[in-house]
Amino acid sequence: MPKAQETVLEIDLGALAHNYRTIRSNVPQDVKFMAVIKAYAYGSDSVSVAQKLEEIGADYFAVAYIQEGVRLRKAGISTPVMIFHPQKENFEQLLEHCLEPSLYSEKLLKEFIAFAEEKQQKDYPVHIKFNTGMNRLGFAEKETGKIFEILRNTSAVKVQSAFSHLAASEDWKEREFTLGQINTFRRIATKFIEEFSYEPLLHICNTSGIFNYPEAALSMVRSGIGLYGFGNDKNIDTDLKPVGTLKTLISQIQHLETGETVGYNRTYKVDRPSKIATLPLGYADGIHRKYGNEKIGVFVKEQYAPIVGNICMDIIMIDVTDIDCEEGDEVIIFGGPQHATKFAKAGDTISYELITGISQRVTRVIIPE
Structure with a gap:
């Protein structure tokens, strides 16, 4: 897998075109x-x-x-x-x-x-x-x-x-x-x-x-x-394709011993020897503190990694103990294997708030149709 360079929001124009044509097909031509x-x-x-x-x-x-x-x-x-x-x-x-x-x-x-x-x-x-x-x-x-x-x-x-x-x-x-x-x-x-x-x-x-x-x-x-890519109904969602995929990379991996804690206020304690990876995005990028402490996770090499500790302004920590990964590997926050609606629900909100709240400091990468 190619090494990611920074946090990006990929915008898939092919998915956009698919959604337009799908919705358009549900109304009369005129x-x-x-x-x-x-x-x-x-x-x-x-x-x-x-x-x-x-x-x-x-x-x-x-x-x-x-x-x-x-x-x-x-x-x-x-x-x-x-x-x-x-x-x-x-x-x-x-x-x-x-x-x-x-x-x-x-x-x-x-x-x-x-x-x-x-x-x-x-x-x-x-x-x-x-x-x-x-x-x-x-x-x-x-x-x-x-x-x-x-x-x-x-x-x-x-x-x-x-x-x-x-x-x-x-x-x-x-x-x-x-x-x-x-x-x-x-x-x-x-x-x-x-x-x-x-x-x-x-x-x-x-x-x-x-x-x-x-x-x-x-x-x-x-x-x-x-x-x-969101229809407010699971049956409609199956016909639509999410346009945005939020990706980042692993900045560093920390190796912790049983009983050590992670992040501000020591809200998360590991109960076994653990690998904790840090990601370069946080609540300033639109991933709010409410998603911390195992409310939801992200995907590394197609494997689920829970968010642990309090989300910081510019950093998120995830538990990758059971994942064979290294610094620089790509991480998917939402899109791909994880629908943004599911991610948003974990934070007691809706997809609208999640996707519109991604900070403009996150680089947009346009994927042509």
Whole structure:
């Protein structure tokens, strides 16, 4: 096995393409596909991911903040980009880079219209978010009359899409609630079409919604976590391939006698002569202290090695007593033999938090399709 040189997060663009095509195959051909690539493409690499998805046919991208969209434009991405959470202070950059805001409150709607009118814009594309039960961002159904009146009185913007967000599409126990959200959104969409005599793009399905509520695909779907290999359901997960594999190497091996302890606060004591390997990553890289003291392990030469002691800022210790290994050997944290969902569960969290939390000081290595 080649010697690893540093801690890296490998980004497999072949797995990304597979996931896109798998998810895409679950919606009608005429339904558009919005790829969510916020938070560095869920902790991977937003530019590389966007370039690949643009190449294979994604219709829209979505990011959280304007600066994320600017980064894509500076990298040459030309696909339309929706900004989930724009702020007034960045409207100039939004306009300069042809980014499209999601407008979710009366205050923000009026601010952007005033800005667009001042800049003498005509039919600038905007996206209107409706709150159908997530209770996070968006206009309530009862606000539609007021919002429609504001939109009628300007030619500076045009609604490119109307959308909402499902709160529990992966949870069958919440099926009645989810169907209620979908029906509420359909009512809102019908009112919009009657009011403005055209149909904008309509989207409410996220990854789990695409698989569990195909009848709600409407004219566009959004997928984030699914593109990166996680379906929030073990049956869906079998059809997807995790895009990221976190790898490191053994920096040093310590030989301890029975009764010696490992790491800060001496929280782990060996009960036999042991080999303890140190790895060059820690909680500053996104592997939090909650994973220490045998909550989970890693893989060395395809063999499981438990994490022992408290995880440090830059160092993790693992027990390799029963593994024939040496300094410089490769170690897999998650990906490959260990699904990130399993790793995350050991820390009482979800795959989203784990993969988006991998520090930007970890080198990203792009694996072409």
